[in-house]
Amino acid sequence: MFQTFAFYSTAFYREFSAYTARVLQSIGLNYGALFPLIYVGKHPGCTPSQLVHALGLDWGYGQRSIQKLVDDGFICRTKEGRSYRLELCEKGRHAFEVSHQVFFDWDQQMLAPLTQEERGQLCQLLEKVRKGQIQQE
Template sequence: MPFDKDMPTAPFISIIYREHAKYINEIVKEDGLSFGLHPLLIKIYRNRGISQEELAEAFHLNESTITRNLKKLEDKGFIKRIKDKRKKIIEVTSKGEKTALKIMDYDEKWDEQLNLTEDEYNDFLKILKKISEELI
């Protein structure tokens, strides 16, 4: 179904977000994870020993939001928090590692479903990052 020529950008962003959320939620529901938490888990997996403060900065969220989400991940057995002097270091558990790898694999499959050439995909990412940086 074609879109109206005068449609603003927001609905397109919303469609992509919702479809990706449905896709990821279907994959991780058996693991007890949700779409909203999966980026945190992947970031922690890829950045072993990251702190809560670094996570808040990376996602442009306040620390209380990060703390709540980390508690959810910890309660479900995906991560553990280790007190290190003045900050809390976050580590993935074996369950968290297994789930992060699964999500990253499916994220690659999602990207392939977009049916973009490599150049188009790289341009798409570049534009998304540029827009995000301008908004923050």
Template sequence: LVSGLRHNFQEICAERLKEVGLSQGLVYFVLYVGAHEGCTQTEMNNALRVDVGYSTRSVSKLVEAGVIERAPNPADGRSNLLHLTQKGKEVSAFVEELVTEWDEEALSCLDPAEKSQLVDLLGRVVFSMGAQREYGN
């Protein structure tokens, strides 16, 4: 069931993201930087659990598209701090709206108590899976 929801979300994203010139794979980087302005790429890689090569290529595409900018890290000359540009902030707001619209549509068949219960249960599943990965179980 979760895979079916993910597939539906991917289809909608693939179509709607064309409006802002992004692929779905780049969205997570935009959302992360928007929520963690001034983060390093290493911090982002760890949080999103992506490898350095994939992240470097993705951030470079976003820099070229004018969505993200790199700034020297005054605390560590070997790294950069990531920030959204004005265009990036607009893209981030567009994506957040897209996610909210999809959530509302997907959950429209549930009453408020059922939505709350579903969010709680899914949160527990996500936490459980994250904890398993952290401890190698």
């Protein structure tokens, strides 16, 4: 079988996306709404521009994502001066908790065969690879 980092990272991405989509579907969200919702939950009062920049989204896609979350009642958008501020609505706060928890639940399932020490080693190695990539950019 394939034994490359690229193969495993792609496989994990697909598995995480499918798992997350199933969980989010139960609260009326899709995978594409996951990161904008979490960003607003962690940065209440942020602007759409800040969200788009932080997540590296295309401006048009970011605006459509925000509008859908507003229309569906997850995010409240209020005008402040010349810009808008984003906050989670009540429905969004519940969705934020579910969305945030999905990361921990998936990790628990996927890393179950590993000891705590092995989990720590794996995360340290992955962080080392990630930092090396960031430095190259």
